Amino acid sequence: MIKIKDKEFVPFITESELLDRINVLGKQISEKFKDDQPILLGVLNGAFMFLSDLSKSIDIPVEVSFVKMSSYSGTSSTGEVKDLIGLGVDIKDRKVIVVEDIVDTGLSMSYLLELLSKKQPADVSVVTLLYKPEALKHAIKLDFVGFEIPNKFVVGYGLDYDGLGRNLPEIYQLK
């Protein structure tokens, strides 16, 4: 058990379970995109650790870039999505692989996909480490999913509670 601020969290997905699964995703992505030189587009802040490990398990040429949005404060959705910032690469006619730490309600991802589609990419795929099917409110196509998890708040491996816990090498669930 760990405590972050006022909340207690219990171990949920170990570091080796994460890395084993990410290795499988990396192999699948390498196979599917071997002729495409895709752009891995990480969504900050949460995806920084996942993208780091995922990119190391991909053995084809890829570009790496990041964008940032934010919809959460505390442990529940505010229902608002702020602007998309930092897309410094031209994605027109390119294959883009959006890399997310978690799809919860799907609001952030649906908003991001809409914004990206305006820039005329050849194709946009989505890889998310975590997916909460019970929480989904916005229909989106997920191409690669690491783990389907219950609708409970999680921290660690990039995911924060009120700014803390992102550096934990494994994932914890709210007790």
Ligand SMILES: O=P(O)(O)OC[C@H]1O[C@H](OP(=O)(O)OP(=O)(O)O)[C@H](O)[C@@H]1O
């Ligand atoms: O499916 P949704 O309900 O939209 O939730 C998922 C989003 O929430 C988290 O980001 P957050 O806004 O907390 O920003 P962060 O990545 O900087 O922590 C996560 O990284 C996703 O982007």
Ligand SMILES: Nc1nc2[nH]cnc2c(=O)[nH]1
């Ligand atoms: N840290 C964290 N951020 C989220 N954003 C959407 N769902 C979650 C979650 O369960 N944990």
